[in-house]
Amino acid sequence: MSSSRDLYDLLASRGLGSEEDYASGFHLVWAEGLEFEELGRRLGADVDNAFSRRIAEASPGAGGPFIWGGAVGAWAQAIPFCELPDNSYLRLLSRDGGRALSIQSAHNNCRLDWAVNGEIVTFLAIDWPDARGGTDPHALDSLMEGLRFELEEPGSVTDPVTVEVSLTSALRLAARITGHEITGEWLDGVHTAYAFSPNGHAHNPWS
Numbered sequence: 001m002s003s004s005r006d007l008y009d010l011l012a013s014r015g016l017g018s019e020e021d022y023a024s025g026f027h028l029v030w031a032e033g034l035e036f037e038e039l040g041r042r043l044g045a046d047v048d049n050a051f052s053r054r055i056a057e058a059s060p061g062a063g064g065p066f067i068w069g070g071a072v073g074a075w076a077q078a079i080p081f082c083e084l085p086d087n088s089y090l091r092l093l094s095r096d097g098g099r100a101l102s103i104q105s106a107h108n109n110c111r112l113d114w115a116v117n118g119e120i121v122t123f124l125a126i127d128w129p130d131a132r133g134g135t136d137p138h139a140l141d142s143l144m145e146g147l148r149f150e151l152e153e154p155g156s157v158t159d160p161v162t163v164e165v166s167l168t169s170a171l172r173l174a175a176r177i178t179g180h181e182i183t184g185e186w187l188d189g190v191h192t193a194y195a196f197s198p199n200g201h202a203h204n205p206w207s
Contacts, residue, residue, distance in 0.1 A: 005164040007171040014055050014187050025105035029078045030178050031093040039076040042092045045194035052190050065196040072180045082196050090115035103170050112170050127151045127166040143176045
């Protein structure tokens with residue numbers, strides 16, 4: 001049975017949600033209609049030298065910055081173990097009629113970005129969704145119905161919205177978009193990884 005924070009807890013149980021892990025949080029990226037190799041290529045990763053590993057082996061010291069993931073239905077699903085430059089990479093991932101989504105929580109910054117056909121359509125603060133922008137800031141509103149985002153003070157209600165609840169809602173929104181909820185089975189699997197340049201950042205192919 002799902003709970004109001006189960007998807008956050010799932011990621012945290014794999015080392016992707018606490019202050020101790022890389023970048024003090026997590027980052028997930030989805031791109032519709034792309035092979036994972038093409039996702040890596042568009043981000044500037046070295047797709048000619050792929051390697052495979054489990055998420056337990058995916059840490060900053062385990063081979064340098066890289067992106068890890070694979071196919072989930074019609075979408076490429078990825079976890080970057082590196083810093084990607086702002087949200088402009090979503091323009092590349094969604095160009096030519098595609099769609100791309102990013103959810104990240106790091107350094108007290110919880111953010112969702114949604115791109116369609118090379119445009120950033122919606123971006124918002126996950127825990128304060130009134131802080132939003134893009135060419136259509138409310139494009140995802142119908143899919144957000146029933147989910148809980150805006151933080152509430154503990155004690156103000158019986159079951160307040162915490163950061164963990166808010167992030168779980170964002171991950172559930174991603175599942176409504178892609179048709180696939182992130183699972184422990186996928187997180188525990190062996191997936192392909194592509195490395196980035198040794199400076200710790202993705203090569204910026206659009207600069």
